[in-house]
Amino acid sequence: MLHKILPKDSLNRPLTFCVTALIMAFTLAGSAQSPTSSEASSGFTTPTGCPEGTLPPGIGSCTSNGMAEPPGDTFTADQSTFEEQETLPVLGPVYNDTACVNCHQNPVTGGTSQIAELRVGHNDSSGHFVSPTISINNDQTSIPNRSLVNDRAVCAQAQERVPQSETIRTFRMTINTLGDGYVEAIDSNTLAQIASNQARQTRGQIAGEFIQVPVAEAPGQVRGGRFGWKNQHASLLSFAADAYLNEMGVSSRLQPTDTTTLCKSTTDPEDGPDANGLADIDHFAQFMRATNAPPRDAALPATPDAQAGASLFNQIGCGICHVTRITTAPVGTVINGGAYTVPAALGSKTIHPYSDFLLHNVGTGDGIVQNGPADTASKMRTAPLWGLRTRGRLMHDGQSLTRNDAILRHAGEATGVINNYRSLSTTQKGQIMTFLNSL
Amino acid sequence: MGPAGNGWAALYSSREMKITLLLTTGLLVAWSSTQAKTADKASGEVRSALSRVLGTAIAPSDTPLTGDFNGDGSPDLAVPIQATPELAQQSTAAFSNWTLEDPDTIPSLDPAASAQPLPPAPAAVHLYAGEPLLLILHGYGERGWRNPQARQAFLLAFPAADHPPIFTLARRARNSTTDTLCERNTARCLVWNGAYYVWRKSR
Numbered sequence: 001m002l003h004k005i006l007p008k009d010s011l012n013r014p015l016t017f018c019v020t021a022l023i024m025a026f027t028l029a030g031s032a033q034s035p036t037s038s039e040a041s042s043g044f045t046t047p048t049g050c051p052e053g054t055l056p057p058g059i060g061s062c063t064s065n066g067m068a069e070p071p072g073d074t075f076t077a078d079q080s081t082f083e084e085q086e087t088l089p090v091l092g093p094v095y096n097d098t099a100c101v102n103c104h105q106n107p108v109t110g111g112t113s114q115i116a117e118l119r120v121g122h123n124d125s126s127g128h129f130v131s132p133t134i135s136i137n138n139d140q141t142s143i144p145n146r147s148l149v150n151d152r153a154v155c156a157q158a159q160e161r162v163p164q165s166e167t168i169r170t171f172r173m174t175i176n177t178l179g180d181g182y183v184e185a186i187d188s189n190t191l192a193q194i195a196s197n198q199a200r201q202t203r204g205q206i207a208g209e210f211i212q213v214p215v216a217e218a219p220g221q222v223r224g225g226r227f228g229w230k231n232q233h234a235s236l237l238s239f240a241a242d243a244y245l246n247e248m249g250v251s252s253r254l255q256p257t258d259t260t261t262l263c264k265s266t267t268d269p270e271d272g273p274d275a276n277g278l279a280d281i282d283h284f285a286q287f288m289r290a291t292n293a294p295p296r297d298a299a300l301p302a303t304p305d306a307q308a309g310a311s312l313f314n315q316i317g318c319g320i321c322h323v324t325r326i327t328t329a330p331v332g333t334v335i336n337g338g339a340y341t342v343p344a345a346l347g348s349k350t351i352h353p354y355s356d357f358l359l360h361n362v363g364t365g366d367g368i369v370q371n372g373p374a375d376t377a378s379k380m381r382t383a384p385l386w387g388l389r390t391r392g393r394l395m396h397d398g399q400s401l402t403r404n405d406a407i408l409r410h411a412g413e414a415t416g417v418i419n420n421y422r423s424l425s426t427t428q429k430g431q432i433m434t435f436l437n438s439l
Numbered sequence: 440m441g442p443a444g445n446g447w448a449a450l451y452s453s454r455e456m457k458i459t460l461l462l463t464t465g466l467l468v469a470w471s472s473t474q475a476k477t478a479d480k481a482s483g484e485v486r487s488a489l490s491r492v493l494g495t496a497i498a499p500s501d502t503p504l505t506g507d508f509n510g511d512g513s514p515d516l517a518v519p520i521q522a523t524p525e526l527a528q529q530s531t532a533a534f535s536n537w538t539l540e541d542p543d544t545i546p547s548l549d550p551a552a553s554a555q556p557l558p559p560a561p562a563a564v565h566l567y568a569g570e571p572l573l574l575i576l577h578g579y580g581e582r583g584w585r586n587p588q589a590r591q592a593f594l595l596a597f598p599a600a601d602h603p604p605i606f607t608l609a610r611r612a613r614n615s616t617t618d619t620l621c622e623r624n625t626a627r628c629l630v631w632n633g634a635y636y637v638w639r640k641s642r
Contacts, residue, residue, distance in 0.1 A: 125614050170633065363511060363577070363591070364633055378511075399634035404534045409634060411591045412511065415579050419590055422536040429534040 037327045040182050040349035041065045042295040046109040048101060050079055059108070064290035067181065067345035072276035073283070075290050079109055081283035086248050090270040092154035093263045094136075094143070095249035100284060103174040103247070107390050110178045110291050116171035116398055117247070119147045119368050120162050129369040129377050132166045141262050147368050148246055155263035170366035171397040172229050176387050179293030180227065183357065183384075184236050185328035185335070185346040188212075188224030194356045198320055206320055206413045208358025209379060213371040216241055216254040221337025225371060226357040229396050231381050232371040235336040240284035244271060252281045293351055294387030300438035309435025312428055316420035321382045321413075322354040354385030354439060363411030364395060378412075388439040403433050476608070478503040478516070488516060488584055492537060492576055492592040495525045500571065504608055505584065506618030508575060509631040514583030515576060517606065517620055522570040530566040530594075537574075537592040539564045542629060543599050545637045564596050571603035572596055573620075573629075575636060595629070595636055609641065 045060035055061065064075040083101040096117055097103055103115045121131050133144040137157040153159040162169065192210050199207040211231055212222040216238040225231030233239040241254035251258045252271035258264055271279045278286075300306045313319060329335065331347030358381070365378030372379075380396050393401065400406035410418045421429070478485055482503075489497050501519035508515045522530075530539055541564045566572075572594050579589040597604055609619040609628060621628035621641050629636045 123614070127614070127616065363509070366633060395634065397633060399632070405538060408536070408538055408591065411577060411579070415588055415591070419588060422590060426533055433534075 036330075037348040037350045040179070040293050040328075040346075040351045042179070042293040044108045044111070044178070044295060045292050046079055046178070048083065048105055048109045050076055050109075060292075063292070065181065065292050065345050067286075067290040067343055069286065069290075070276065070278060070282075073278060073286065075287070078283045078287035078290065081280055082287045083109055084280075086250060088154060089265045090250050092152070092249035093158045093258065093260050094150035094153045094160055096151050096247045098248065100243070100248075104177050108178070110176070110288065111294075111387065112176040112391060113174045114393055114398070115174050117174075118149045118151060118162070119170050119172055119366070120149055120166040121147045121168045121368055122166050123168070123367070128374055129168070129367060131369075132163060134160050134163060136160060136260065137262055141260060143260055146259070147370070150246075150249075150259075153263070154249075158260060158262045168367040170368060171399075172366075173393060173396060173398045175229065176294065176384070177288045178291045179351065179353070179386065180236055181289030181291065181346050182293060182328055182349055182351045183226055183353065184234075184289065184340075185333075185342045185349070186226065186326055186357070187329040187333065187335075188234075190326060190329075191224050191226065191357055194323060194326075195358050198356070198358075202317075202320065202416070205416055206360070208321065208356050208360055208382070209372070209376065210358055211372040211376065214238075215337040215339060218337025218339040221339075223335065223337060226381075228370070229366075229380055230368065230370040230372060230376060231357065231359055235285075235340065236288050237281060237285040237336070237339070240281040240288070244281055244284070250280070252279060254281065289346065293353075294390075294439075296352075297389060297438045300434060303434065303438075305431045305434040306438045307435075308428075309431035309433070309438075312424065312432050313435055316424070317417035318421075319354075320417065321356050321358070321360060322385050323356045324352055324354060326351055326353060352386060354388075355382045357384075358382060360414070361412040362414040364409060366396060385436065385439050389437050403436055404429070476505055478505050484585055485516065485518060488576055488589070489518065489520070489574065491587065492574070492590055493526060494529070494536070495523060497523055497526065501605070504606060504620065506608055506611075506620075507578075507616065508618055508620065508629075508636075509577055510617035511577070512616070513578035513580060513589075514585075515578045516574075516584035518574045518576070519603070519606070520572050520574050522566045522568055522572055524568040526594075527566040527568045527570075530564075536590070537594055538635070539566065539594045539596065540635050541596050541598060542636050542638050543597070545632070545635050564598070566594075566596060570596060570598075573604070573606065575620075593636055 043060040045063045047055060047059050050062040083099060085099045091098060101109050103113050104110050106113045121129055124130050131145045131147045133142050135142045149160045149162055195208040195210045211225050213225040213232060213234050215221045215223050215235050223234035225234050227233040227239045241252045244250045244252055245255040250270050251268040253269050256269045258268055271281055273279050328346055328349045329342050331342055331344050333342045335342060359376055359379035360382055361378045364380055367377050369377045394406040395409060400409050407421055485499060485503050497520055499518045500521050503516055503518040505514050505516050529535055575593045576584045576589060577591040578584040579586045605623040606620045607623050609621045611618055619628045619630060626641050627638045628641045630639045
């Protein structure tokens with residue numbers, strides 16, 4: 001049984017806090033499976049275009065996780081909206097791509113891709129991160145306080161370019177959204193407990209940071225962040241609205257102001273409700289909530305090497321952060337600052353994300369601060385490893401090209417664990433690789 | 440101040456002075472351990488660090504340099520070495536314990552370009568015995584590269600160079616938390632990009 005340390009799902013009081021300061025009177029973290037929980041459904045079941053008829057081998061049929069849809073809505077309609085190509089006049093003025101699916105597509109709609117976005121900034125004289133103000137239109141216009149630099153614009157005058165002054169520059173790889181409904185349904189207390197247990201188990205060497213971030217659809221409310229490389233979002237609706245504005249340049253009721261008015265002919269907000277009362281951001285969120293979790297490979301998990309690798313993975317400590325098993329909150333739990341209730345399809349489900357959804361300093365922090373406190377400049381969210389076999393470019397910036405390079409790149413809090421890895425034999429390391437390739 | 444006494448002995452014996460001296464000593468040790476400087480290439484600590492990281496006995500081929508090259512607040516070590524046959528053989532293993540890179544093949548973000556290049560394509564680097572290398576060992580904690588836990592290492596090869604590059608420590612820029620290794624008699628320096636060491640023009 002979980003001991004609740006936060007009222008309901010999250011707190012309204014402090015915007016951020018470090019979990020390591022919390023009282024450590026917990027039982028085991030949410031990695032334990034509740035007696036009443038069941039396995040979450042998994043599968044790559046959102047082939048792009050959701051084709052009718054025969055699909056190639058290895059591609060599941062077009063199905064959701066069974067989540068109930070709002071009146072008049074269907075999962076197919078949600079996926080179609082996720083795949084819809086935006087065009088003028090709502091597209092932009094600055095943007096990165098024209099549809100969610102253009103980045104979240106591998107191996108099926110909602111997945112990941114090789115596409116990265118660009119973030120920049122600089123530190124002030126006190127060493128604190130400052131988001132840039134980027135001049136466009138020959139310095140006649142500026143886009144203030146925004147670390148994201150869009151790679152495209154609907155007119156040449158609006159094109160953003162990185163100022164020389166912004167010495168912190170980093171790529172951020174597209175992240176997977178499949179199974180994110182289950183992640184949203186994790187009680188914030190569960191994440192806080194994992195963080196606390198890490199600190200206790202490792203005597204402080206590993207201590208995930210839990211931050212609370214605003215929930216856009218519940219003004220004044222905050223919740224444990226879990227989405228984005230900096231855990232900058234706690235709800236999928238907030239995330240969808242943010243991405244719609246910042247990746248495609250489409251404003252909505254939750255992000256009602258476009259990034260710039262240069263070359264803009266529409267009136268904000270651009271995303272309005274359809275005949276069923278649902279805006280595009282509602283369809284996006286509904287789609288992500290209804291996707292299945294990324295599945296394991298069909299054959300590899302049963303092999304002796306993958307099973308030995310799975311044991312080694314936990315023995316050497318990888319599983320301290322890449323948490324093997326988490327159970328979602330019970331059906332009916334009110335989350336997202338009161339704006340959402342965990343439905344039957346997502347409640348009390350056991351998932352295997354291989355992440356703690358916490359921020360850690362493993363030596364790869366990109367220097368950028370978003371919704372968290374200043375110390376999060378040196379931290380990134382633990383990358384969920386489910387679906388890892390579908391990725392070729394690894395870590396937040398895609399710079400690590402082999403599994404071994406990505407592992408060796410971990411430092412900071414992960415130093416002890418990675419030194420355990422270094423001590424393994426070549427055969428044992430190979431078994432870990434087989435296990436990773438089964439995810 | 441504690442009870443009055445006669446001379447330095449009494450002064451030193453006072454509790455407050457002991458604390459002051461301890462603090463001062465601690466600060467000096469902390470200061471000296473984080474400052475960029477050279478190290479003795481015959482140093483047992485350097486040889487021990489190399490052996491710990493490479494798993495084979497190897498001697499520095501030039502003066503080691505120390506500083507915080509990755510900006511994590513922990514002192515790092517940069518040592519010119521020559522690849523031994525054992526090291527060359529290790530580099531072909533499936534899962535080496537260090538990262539081999541050629542800084543010439545790793546692009547940096549161009550701040551003037553609106554369209555940024557994708558991360559680098561896989562570029563296999565091949566080591567041969569006798570090849571000049573620069574080993575950079577990242578420190579861990581206050582003891583930095585001397586810490587037995589410090590084992591994250593990068594082996595930098597320079598196959599395109601006519602001569603082995605000779606590195607010096609650049610003066611740390613104001614407000615910077617990072618030390619930089621610059622190639623002598625050229626305008627380029629090695630900087631940490633979060634994953635690799637890459638070349639950047641010195642300012």
